[in-house]
């Protein structure tokens with residue numbers, strides 16, 4: 001049994017949030033705990049996302065290390081990049097506990113956290129000391145009480161403070177646990193948002209990605225993607241967690257999101273590819289089959305959260321080994337060469353050398 005499986009057996013006896021906080025505290029204090037999994041990045045696996053080169057195509061999704069306390073640990077584990085946040089302007093406690101639930105048999109989680117975080121000043125202090133050479137994006141969100149017009153000011157202040165310290169910024173308007181947040185996924189407000197952010201982006205030059213929810217109709221998602229491309233978004237992240245009413249409040253992630261995440265992402269991807277808008281895939285990725293499907297559809301980089309909780313760092317090795325074996329068998333110099341191909345060309349290579 002690998003050491004993560006052993007640790008997980010113990011951790012899964014604790015309530016999910018206690019296990020999460022304990023693991024994160026240990027990882028932040030002792031980044032050398034990553035040593036058993038640490039190995040040099042293979043430059044052949046790097047992947048371009050907008051203006052940033054990820055070390056590998058596999059990123060850590062937002063919400064696991066909200067306050068960017070364990071960047072060194074996740075860097076050593078071999079993530080290709082990570083997204084910290086969601087960060088709000090001031091520290092917030094989030095919703096009352098319990099607010100994180102495991103569905104172990106279904107390899108899924110449900111959370112209704114409500115953005116507990118230490119606020120943007122604390123995050124800025126962390127990012128000032130981030131490890132060199134590890135791509136980090138920062139995910140920003142409005143405070144619980146902010147009205148839509150106050151939210152505009154907040155996103156402006158968050159970008160101004162955190163963009164200079166990160167490689168890219170993700171505007172979160174898709175978590176199900178902050179009142180009114182998902183209502184911001186509409187054209188009028190987004191226009192106002194980009195009016196606020198455009199001059200700041202000119203000043204700091206950091207790209208603005210927008211993270212979308214999976215609980216939107218296909219046509220709404222297509223229109224939203226078109227609107228965001230027209231407004232000048234630099235990229236998208238899809239998807240956030242999904243609300244499943246029978247399961248209770250909050251958003252569900254992992255295997256229970258897998259099919260929906262993949263389907264909704266493909267809808268976004270079709271428009272995004274047409275508009276040359278980078279799209280980071282997230283939601284239900286748990287093995288190479290998800291990755292082949294994502295790449296065959298034309299997607300590039302992706303992020304994981306829930307599958308990482310269930311499978312641990314070995315999952316990164318599995319992705320890496322399979323990708324490496326694939327490009328070697330397909331006689332490609334590197335992953336970037338593969339990701340420049342059309343979906344049709346990719347499908348042929350995956351069919352011949354992938355699975």
Ligand SMILES: Cc1cc2nc3c(=O)[nH]c(=O)nc-3n(C[C@H](O)[C@H](O)[C@H](O)COP(=O)(O)O)c2cc1C
Pocket residue numbers: 061062063064066085086100109110111113115139172175211239240241252253254255257282283284285303304305306307
């Ligand atoms: C406990 C938990 C907390 C999360 N917190 C955030 C967050 O603060 N901001 C955000 O954009 N997404 C957050 N997410 C969503 C993840 O980033 C990701 O979009 C989602 O979990 C789907 O990916 P997965 O199926 O690999 O987990 C959270 C997810 C979980 C499970």
